[in-house]
Amino acid sequence: MRMVFGLVLVVGVMLAGAAVWMVQGFVSQATNEVAREKAARLKLGDLVDVYVVNKAMAYGAAITKDDVQLATFPVKSLPKGAYTDESALFPGDYKETRYVMRQMEKMEVILGVKVTEPGADIGLTSRLAKGKRAFAIKVDVASGVSGFVHPGDNVDIYWTGSTQGNNNDFTQLIETAINVVAIDQAANSDRATSATIARTVTVEATPQQVARLAQAQATGRLALSLVGTGDDTVVDAVEVDSAALLGIQVAKPARVEQARECTIKTRRGAEVVEMPIPCTN
Numbered sequence: 001m002r003m004v005f006g007l008v009l010v011v012g013v014m015l016a017g018a019a020v021w022m023v024q025g026f027v028s029q030a031t032n033e034v035a036r037e038k039a040a041r042l043k044l045g046d047l048v049d050v051y052v053v054n055k056a057m058a059y060g061a062a063i064t065k066d067d068v069q070l071a072t073f074p075v076k077s078l079p080k081g082a083y084t085d086e087s088a089l090f091p092g093d094y095k096e097t098r099y100v101m102r103q104m105e106k107m108e109v110i111l112g113v114k115v116t117e118p119g120a121d122i123g124l125t126s127r128l129a130k131g132k133r134a135f136a137i138k139v140d141v142a143s144g145v146s147g148f149v150h151p152g153d154n155v156d157i158y159w160t161g162s163t164q165g166n167n168n169d170f171t172q173l174i175e176t177a178i179n180v181v182a183i184d185q186a187a188n189s190d191r192a193t194s195a196t197i198a199r200t201v202t203v204e205a206t207p208q209q210v211a212r213l214a215q216a217q218a219t220g221r222l223a224l225s226l227v228g229t230g231d232d233t234v235v236d237a238v239e240v241d242s243a244a245l246l247g248i249q250v251a252k253p254a255r256v257e258q259a260r261e262c263t264i265k266t267r268r269g270a271e272v273v274e275m276p277i278p279c280t281n
Helices: 002-044 207-219 242-246
Strands: 047-053 068-074 133-138 154-161 170-183 200-205 221-227 239-241 262-268 271-277
Touching: 133 207, 133 221, 154 200, 154 207, 170 207, 170 221, 200 207, 207 221, 239 242
Parallel strands: none
Antiparallel strands: 047 068, 133 200, 154 170, 154 221, 170 200, 170 239, 262 271
16 A cells, blocks of 8 residues: 555656646747747837738829738838828828829838829829939830830930041940830830830930930930949940941051251351251261
8 A cells, every 4th residue: 555655656746747847848938939039029120010002003003092001010121211101191081192103012012202192193294303304215126225125224325426527436425324214105114024116215314414315316326225223333434436446547647757957157247148058967
């Protein structure tokens, strides 16, 4: 009887120890989870609810209350221009509609640069920055980069022609990283699956740049060169003429040596006369 009682006591102590060990493990695991969550929150920093679109929205689509929802983002990684207040996104109780200016994917943050002002036209004028003007450049399959330029791209613009007194054509870079706002009559920045050959490319430029481009287009040929995404390289002056391209060296006029002439001055009365004599050296 005593042996049975002792065995039961030992088993009970073992079970109690196992329970304590399991509880300690659970508490330790929970403590580690809380610590990891706290560290993750510290790494993320403050959080804020911002408005995102709940479905893909194409260029020109009207944004309604049913198209948006709130999503939580870290404040320090939030893009500039995001909307955190419903009254800022839809002022005036939805009386003035906003339209999509750049295609947005599902759950993408709504930014001020991707939508029009409330009640604003979706046309080209809404895409021009303050102080900028739209200028159309005539292009073809060669000068228009084979149709691979789209609204939102940046292009370098080259001029080819000749000037008065110079019979050789030359090409010069006249504008760099100019923003394209429309192709033909389309300002939609959606990327097509195939290239479209355009007849005109409309760019965004200052009034001074517009004057330069208009003069260049009237006096020569313009060609576009597509700039890579995120490329902020400062381009130096670029100019190439046909002679330099083909390696033609213009012959310099031969230098003609003039024959030396030696003279001696003699006085004849009140008059000084120079008389030629043979040069001795």
